[in-house]
Amino acid sequence: MPPGLKDVAARAGVSIKTVSNVVNGYVHVAPATRARVQAAIEALGYVPNIAARQLRSGRSGVIALAVPELQSPYFAEIAGLIVQAAERRSWTVLIDQTDGQAERERNLVAGLRRHAIDGLIFSPLALAGEELALRDGTPMVLLGERVWHGPADHVAIDNTAAAADATRHLTSLGRRRIAAIGVQDRPSAVTAHQRLAGYRTALTEAGLPLDPTLEMPVDGFHRADGAEAMARLLDAEEPPDAVFCFNDLLALGAIRTLVSRGIPVPGRVAVVGFDDIEDGRFSTPTLSTIAPDAPRIAQLAVDLLAERLGDGPAAAGAPRELRVDHRLIVRESTGG
Amino acid sequence: MPPGLKDVAARAGVSIKTVSNVVNGYVHVAPATRARVQAAIEALGYVPNIAARQLRSGRSGVIALAVPELQSPYFAEIAGLIVQAAERRSWTVLIDQTDGQAERERNLVAGLRRHAIDGLIFSPLALAGEELALRDGTPMVLLGERVWHGPADHVAIDNTAAAADATRHLTSLGRRRIAAIGVQDRPSAVTAHQRLAGYRTALTEAGLPLDPTLEMPVDGFHRADGAEAMARLLDAEEPPDAVFCFNDLLALGAIRTLVSRGIPVPGRVAVVGFDDIEDGRFSTPTLSTIAPDAPRIAQLAVDLLAERLGDGPAAAGAPRELRVDHRLIVRESTGG
DNA sequence: GATGGACTATACAACGTTGCAGTACTTAAG
DNA sequence: CTTAAGTACTGCAACGTTGTATAGTCCATC
Numbered sequence: 001m002p003p004g005l006k007d008v009a010a011r012a013g014v015s016i017k018t019v020s021n022v023v024n025g026y027v028h029v030a031p032a033t034r035a036r037v038q039a040a041i042e043a044l045g046y047v048p049n050i051a052a053r054q055l056r057s058g059r060s061g062v063i064a065l066a067v068p069e070l071q072s073p074y075f076a077e078i079a080g081l082i083v084q085a086a087e088r089r090s091w092t093v094l095i096d097q098t099d100g101q102a103e104r105e106r107n108l109v110a111g112l113r114r115h116a117i118d119g120l121i122f123s124p125l126a127l128a129g130e131e132l133a134l135r136d137g138t139p140m141v142l143l144g145e146r147v148w149h150g151p152a153d154h155v156a157i158d159n160t161a162a163a164a165d166a167t168r169h170l171t172s173l174g175r176r177r178i179a180a181i182g183v184q185d186r187p188s189a190v191t192a193h194q195r196l197a198g199y200r201t202a203l204t205e206a207g208l209p210l211d212p213t214l215e216m217p218v219d220g221f222h223r224a225d226g227a228e229a230m231a232r233l234l235d236a237e238e239p240p241d242a243v244f245c246f247n248d249l250l251a252l253g254a255i256r257t258l259v260s261r262g263i264p265v266p267g268r269v270a271v272v273g274f275d276d277i278e279d280g281r282f283s284t285p286t287l288s289t290i291a292p293d294a295p296r297i298a299q300l301a302v303d304l305l306a307e308r309l310g311d312g313p314a315a316a317g318a319p320r321e322l323r324v325d326h327r328l329i330v331r332e333s334t335g336g
Numbered sequence: 337m338p339p340g341l342k343d344v345a346a347r348a349g350v351s352i353k354t355v356s357n358v359v360n361g362y363v364h365v366a367p368a369t370r371a372r373v374q375a376a377i378e379a380l381g382y383v384p385n386i387a388a389r390q391l392r393s394g395r396s397g398v399i400a401l402a403v404p405e406l407q408s409p410y411f412a413e414i415a416g417l418i419v420q421a422a423e424r425r426s427w428t429v430l431i432d433q434t435d436g437q438a439e440r441e442r443n444l445v446a447g448l449r450r451h452a453i454d455g456l457i458f459s460p461l462a463l464a465g466e467e468l469a470l471r472d473g474t475p476m477v478l479l480g481e482r483v484w485h486g487p488a489d490h491v492a493i494d495n496t497a498a499a500a501d502a503t504r505h506l507t508s509l510g511r512r513r514i515a516a517i518g519v520q521d522r523p524s525a526v527t528a529h530q531r532l533a534g535y536r537t538a539l540t541e542a543g544l545p546l547d548p549t550l551e552m553p554v555d556g557f558h559r560a561d562g563a564e565a566m567a568r569l570l571d572a573e574e575p576p577d578a579v580f581c582f583n584d585l586l587a588l589g590a591i592r593t594l595v596s597r598g599i600p601v602p603g604r605v606a607v608v609g610f611d612d613i614e615d616g617r618f619s620t621p622t623l624s625t626i627a628p629d630a631p632r633i634a635q636l637a638v639d640l641l642a643e644r645l646g647d648g649p650a651a652a653g654a655p656r657e658l659r660v661d662h663r664l665i666v667r668e669s670t671g672g
Numbered sequence: 673g674a675t676g677g678a679c680t681a682t683a684c685a686a687c688g689t690t691g692c693a694g695t696a697c698t699t700a701a702g
Numbered sequence: 703c704t705t706a707a708g709t710a711c712t713g714c715a716a717c718g719t720t721g722t723a724t725a726g727t728c729c730a731t732c
Binding site: 052055060062069071073076079083084095116227252253255282284285 | 407617
């Protein structure tokens with residue numbers, strides 16, 4: 001129904017291939033011919049059929065982004081930034097939500113996705129290690145620290161260092177009993193492991209003992225999990241005087257519990273989060289946190305994919321790991 | 337490079353079309369043949385090429401979702417829910433961010449999008465009325481109240497009634513000087529107009545005067561806008577004793593300003609928001625708000641699109657407008 | 673023991689595009 | 703004046719899939 005090259009060609013009185021050449025900016029087309037074709041294109045409102053183009057060329061101009069869930073502000077922000085970065089390359093982004101389920105992530109990676117995509121940006125939650133190996137050769141960029149050595153690029157901040165920075169901030173305030181909220185046992189919960197490691201490092205540096213009862217496990221990384229973990233901490237014999245939460249949602253949940261029990265923040269308990277989501281900038285109290293350079297993460301992820309997709313020599317290089325800066329932002333929840 | 341029907345056919349010793357029939361679940365295939373083909377499919381790891389399928393059938397299995405911005409929790413939530421609902425129909429969702437720019441929205445609607453999509457779910461911000469007419473016949477579902485009468489379905493809550501409910505809640509608490517934050521002049525800011533109308537209705541019902549100085553305009557619907565508008569209200573001669581904010585982000589921003597000036601919420605000023613984003617359930621104080629039935633909005637939007645895309649008789653019916661329920665949730669910010 | 677119907681399988685064309693090969697003409701170089 | 707190189711354009715095949723048309727086989731029915 002919509003016009004094709006054929007229709008444009010007929011109207012302009014040239015061959016199909018010439019129209020194709022004009023559309024693709026082929027140089028050896030006489031100006032007069034080009035103008036005539038352009039006019040026909042305008043007149044008919046011709047738009048290239050990308051299905052056909054993809055069938056021929058193998059490229060779809062679509063990349064997939066797989067995140068655990070869009071409802072989580074941090075992932076929503078990253079997703080938004082990636083869509084913007086992709087747009088600058090005139091790529092479209094197709095979004096998958098894995099809900100952190102191993103099965104879903106596996107399907108995704110196994111290439112069971114029914115849609116042809118040129119590349120994949122993936123923020124794995126349930127999967128780690130070799131399970132992440134893409135069956136088909138689709139280029140993949142992983143968001144998160146490198147935990148295996150397959151053929152995929154990585155973009156991440158230094159989680160361990162960042163967690164240590166956050167914890168160090170608490171020790172430097174003179175807090176002695178510092179809890180961690182966000183511990184996860186699963187071997188694939190790499191991010192949680194790294195942040196826990198950083199937390200322990202900073203405590204040890206400060207000459208503080210490691211107390212297992214202060215390392216609170218959680219099911220997920222949502223506000224409710226943080227609120228619940230904080231409640232458990234407060235019900236224990238010796239409550240903490242500071243908490244490092246592995247993300248801002250946990251922190252906001254924890255603060256909610258503290259405030260609702262009338263415990264002043266940061267008066268009695270100081271709280272640091274991780275991610276610098278917008279909520280933390282307007283919450284009461286405002287939230288001290290680790291701010292990853294999210295726009296840069298998004299840009300780098302897209303750039304890396306572009307390199308792999310390009311025809312240049314860089315296309316087949318060894319997997320790279322790119323570090324993105326982070327910084328500690330001190331706000332009210334630690335007395336900033 | 338990846339195997340096609342041809343390869344499977346060769347391996348199974350049947351014709352290409354028979355493999356196609358097996359893949360598509362055509363009934364008249366001998367069990368033995370079917371088994372042989374299935375085995376070949378497994379062995380080769382065959383996956384249908386949707387580009388080719390689309391070229392043949394015209395259907396891509398992809399729908400587009402256009403939202404102003406994913407960073408906004410409400411839109412992120414809606415997006416997540418729509419992706420889930422679409423998944424149940426094995427559709428994939430392609431996401432566009434318009435940033436509320438008229439130009440971007442126009443392009444989108446004009447079909448300039450380079451990718452073939454079966455349908456569009458669109459949450460317009462800058463555009464209204466006839467400008468929304470889709471050039472090509474792609475089915476479209478609009479999120480938001482019906483503001484024109486072109487061929488598109490609508491899914492929305494009753495904004496005016498909901499805004500009146502929120503405001504009525506404040507009057508019922510005995511508040512007399514109730515401000516509104518979120519007014520927008522632009523004729524296309526339909527949602528803002530409707531919520532303002534509801535606000536005025538409720539005030540009038542309660543026998544309260546309409547005071548233009550209490551109707552605060554904003555540039556956007558973000559926390560910063562709410563914080564800034566609240567500051568202006570507090571700096572005025574006669575500050576309000578309650579505020580109805582046109583969304584939760586504005587409300588959270590407003591609360592931030594109040595708290596940072598030491599004004600008790602809801603003690604001196606009560607605040608109601610709109611959208612019921614998760615932040616409001618854990619903020620300090622927790623936020624009273626209007627909760628639209630977001631899962632239902634998402635489900636209905638996808639269902640309506642499915643109807644239009646179906647071959648059934650409903651495919652070409654008159655445009656429909658579906659109302660979704662909302663309810664007032666009373667929390668701490670109004671003394672709940 | 674013909675006739676018709678259900679079943680199984682196949683061949684071919686077409687969807688809209690682009691890569692490749694090729695033609696015809698023009699200009700520059702030897 | 704021949705040859706080579708460049709320019710402007712065209713035609714054909716192919717990407718992987720599915721709809722239509724068709725043909726053969728087998729069985730039940732009249």
